[in-house]
Amino acid sequence: MDVRGIGRPYNAATRFIDDNVDRGLGQKVAIYYHKRQINYQDLKEMVNRAGNGLRDLGVEMENRVLILCHDSPEFIASFFGAIKIGAVPVPVNTMMHPKDYEYYLNNSRAKVIIAHSDLWSKIRHLRKQFVYLHHVIVIDGLTEEGEVNYEEWSNQSSTELSPAHTSSDDVAFWLFSSGSTGNPKGIIHLQHDMEYAYEHYAKNILEITQDDLTFSASPLFFAYGLGNGAYFPLGCGGATILMPGRSIPENVFQTIEKYRPTIFFGVPTLYQSMLNLDEKTDQPYDLSSVRICVSAGEPLPPSTMKGWKQRYNLDILDGIGSSEATHIFISNRMGDIKEGSTGKVVPGYEVKIADDGGRPLPPNEVGELFVKGDSLAHCYWNLHEENKRRFIGEWFKTGDKYYQDESGYFWYCGRSDDMIKAGGIWVSPIEIENVILQHDAISEVAVIGIPNTEGLEKPKAFIVLKSGHEPSEELKKELQQFVKKNLASYKYPRSIEFIDELPKTATGKIQRFKLRSGSMPVAPNI
Template sequence: MCTVDLPEHLNAATVLVDSHLQQGRADKPAILCGDATVTYRDLSKAINRFGNVLLNLDTRMEERIAIIMPDCPECVYAFFGAMKIGAVAIPTNTLLMPTDYEYLLNDSRSRVLVIHSCLLERIEPIRTQLKYLKHVIVVGEPPQGDDLAFNDLMDVASEALEAADTSKDDSAFWLYSSGTTGFPKGTIHLHHDMIVEADLYAQETVGVAESDVSFSVAKLFFAYGLGNGLYFPLRTGGTTVLLPDRPAPKTVYEVIDRYQPTVFYGVPTSYAGLLYLAEQEGRTSLGRVRMCISAGEPLPKVLYDKWLDRFGVEIYDGIGSTEILHIFISNRPGHVKPGSTGQIVPGYEAKIIDEEGHEVGVGEVGALLIKGESVAGSYWNKHEQTKETFRGAWINTHDKFHVDEDGYYWYAGRTDDMMKVSGLAVWPTDVESILANHDAVLESGVVGVQDKEGLIKPRAYIVLKDKNAASDELVKELQTFVKTTALPHKYPRSIIFVDELPKTATGKIKRYKLRQMAEAEG
C-alpha cells in the first residue's frame, strides 16, 4: 500500500511554503490574483507577518482563527499564519447568513476573526451574540470602531517567525461540513493531512507537477477548493490562480485566457455552464489546460463526452469529502470509465458493506467505507455524529456505491436523503422547513431530480392550504422565498402542487414514493 513517510514533528506552513525557499523557488510565482503576483519569498514573509500579528494579540496554540474571506492572497496569509504559530485556522463559507456565522463562531469558540470589509454586514447583526470573539481584523476598507485594520497590523509586524513546535498530529485547521440537523459539523484536520492528500492524489494519481498553473472554481473554504487552489500547487512548487469573484462561465474563460492555467478544477454544474457558453460563442479551446478535474457531485457521461468532443481535454471525475479532506476515488490519465467515479486512490482503502456490515460482492450496492491517513479524527463537540461516521480506522461516507470487475466505483446515491446541488450539500428537510414558513404552504416533500444535463436539482411537492391558490405566480413566489431565506442553490428548480404527500403509518414522508413520482413525470 502506498504511504507518505513524514517526521513526527512538522508544521504544514513550513512544509508547504518555507521549504521552497531552500529549494530555489523563492522568486517563482506562488499566487496570481488580479494584477498581483506573490512569489514564494513574498508568501513566506507575509505568512510570518500575520503569524506575528496573532502573537501580538496574545494568540496561543490551538486557539481558533476564523477566516471569512474571498479567495485572495490575504486569505492565504491568514490561513498559514495561524497554522505556523500552532493556532487553528477555520476557512469559512462566505455565502452564509448571519445566524449561520453566529453558530460557527460560537461553536468553534473563535478568538480572532479575519474578514473582508465587503462581508462585514453579515456579522453586524450578531456581534453581541459572539461569546468568545476578542478581535476582528478587517481586510479591505478601513474598519470602524474597535475593529483592527489588516494592513496596519501587517505593516508593523516582523517578517521573522519561527514555526511552533507542532507535531504531524496536531490540529491545523477545521472545515465545517453540512449536517442533517441544519447545524454544520467542525471537522478537525491535522498538520499532516494536506501533505498526504497532495502526495497521494495530486502528484501520484493525476500527476500535478511543479510546472503546472492551477485554477479552481471551487473556493478555498470548501475542502475540494482548498486542495485544488492551495495546498496541491504549493506542495508541488507550482502556481495557483485565485479568483475572488463568483466563477460565472464568462469570468472563468477570462481567467483561463489571461493566466493560461494548465490544470482546471470544476464541478459538473460549472462544466455544464462552461460548455453551454462555449457552444453559444463557438469556443473550442481551453488554452494551455491539459487536465480537468471534477468532484462535488457525479459527472454525467453525456457531459464528459460533450466536453471531450469540444475541447479535446479529459475530465477526471472523482469523489472526496470534508472528512477525508479531498478525493479518494478517481478516474486518472489513461484510466477513465466515463460515468464512473474511478478507482481507489493509492494509499486509501475502500470497502462496500450491506446493512449488517458485511462486505458485498462485485456489482452489489452498499455503503462505502474508506480508510486513509488524511481522514479527520472527529467532529468538534459532536460526539454522537462522530460515532456514526468515524468507525475506528474507517469512515462511513454515507454514499452508496457498487464496484465493477475492473475496480471502478459507480455512484448509487446517498444512504441518507442528502443531495448534492452544484457540488453543495442540500438536505430536503432544510428546504421543507423553509417552505413551511410560507403562509400558502401546508406541507411539502423535497427530492432530487435529474435535469437534462444529468445533474441533480431539488423538486418540491407542495400541499397548499388553499388548493385553489395554485398558479405559476405562486411557484415563482415560493422559489424566491427559499432563495432569500436560505442559500440560493437550495431553492427548488421545479414545484408541483399535490393534494397530499405519500406517508408512512407514523406520518413520515415516503421519499422513495416522491422519487418514483419524479421519475414518472420526467
C-alpha cells in the first residue's frame, strides 16, 4: 500500500520474522530454549499475538514498551511484536538495582513493561513512582491486582497482524547506555539499523547462513547480544540458542555441548574464565561443532586468544562495536587475525583517528576514534548537548582512543573519558564513588579501571579514610559488600587501596592519570 508521507515502507519485524515464513521456512526451528523448539511459523504467531496484545492495551505508534526479560522466546516476541505495530521496545539490563528501573521507566516514559516475574518482584514496591506506566505484563509467575499474566494475555490475542505503516527511517527501538556521569542514555535506533548491521557484519564478516546455529553468552538486552542472539540468526533464516541460566563457564560449556552451535559469541572475561575451568579437567569440553568464535565488549588479551586456539583449535574474532553503532564496525576476520589488534574496518563503515579538533591523524598516532555508517543511532533521547558533542555530522565520536598502523589494523589505547568496561559492561566510576562516599568511614575516593593479571579491566578504588578509621582487610571487604548492596554486583571494586591523599590539580580536580601510573602516596602498614 502506498501511503503518502511515510517514506519508503519498511518494518523490521516483517524483515526478520515474516519474510522467513514467506520463503518457506515456517517449519524450520528458529529458537532453541530449554526444552522448547520454536519454529518460524510459531515465532511469527508469538510476535503477532504480542503486537495485538499491546494494541489491545492502547499502545500506539511510537509509544515505548520496556522489556525487562531474561533471554527467552517471550523477549524476542515482545521486541518484534512492539516493532510490528510501530511501538518502540526498550530492552534493559536485568542485573540493575531497583532504583535504576525507576530511571529507565520514567526517562523513557514507557506505558507498558513486560517483565519476568522474578525481575518484576524486585521493583513491584516502587510502582507508584513509575510516573507514565499504565500496564504491567508478567512472564512466568503469579500476578497481583493491576497486573497481566503474559501467557493469558498472549493466548487471547489474534495470530494475524498486519504491520504498521512504518518507514525505514522510523524509530524502531531504544537501547540504554551509561554515560560518564552515571546517568543512562537512551539511544534511539531506526527501523533499518538492524538490517544494515546484519548485512555488513554478520553476512560479510561471519559469512552467516541459514545452516548456522548461534549461541550468545552476552544477553539480548545488550546491543552485542541482540544481534548475536536475535536478528543475526533470524536475518538469514538460521537458528538461535537462548540460555535461561547465568552465563557462567559451566552453563556455557553445557549449552554448547547440548545444542552444538556453529557460531559462539562471548566477551574476553568469559573466554578466560572458560579456559581456567577447562584447564582443571582431564578431558577438554567438546566445542567441535563451533566454526568461529567472536569477542567484543572490551579488548581481547592476546594470551586469551592464544590459549583458546591451543585448547580448541578455534579462532576468536575480536572486534569493537557500540550501542550507538548497533553492532561491530571494526573486526578481525577469518584468515586475517592480528593478535592484540581490533582488526580492520568492516566494509560499509568508515572510521578515522582524529585529534581533538576532528582532524585525521597519520598512522601510529593515538587519537579519538570516529565511525560513520548507516546503522548509527538517530540520537540520544533528551540530551541536546551530548548529541552535539558526540554526533558530528555523519560521524559519531566513540570516546575510544585508538591508533591505526600502516597495514590498516586498529589498536585500542583506552577510553577518552574515565568509563570502565568490566566484563563487557560499561561502568561509571562516578556512580561507584558516589556509593562509597555514603559509607561513614570514607573521606574521599577515586575509582579507575585497571587490568587484572589476565589483562581484563576491573574497577579499583583509591580511598582516603576519615580520621579515626584505620585501613584493614576487613574494611575492604565491608566496602565491597556495601557497593554490592547499593549497585549491580558487577560494579563493585575488585581491589581497594587506602592512600593518604588523592592527587589533584591546583583547582581540585583528581588527576586520575597519576592513579593509573602508580605515582601516588600509599598509606603505610596496609
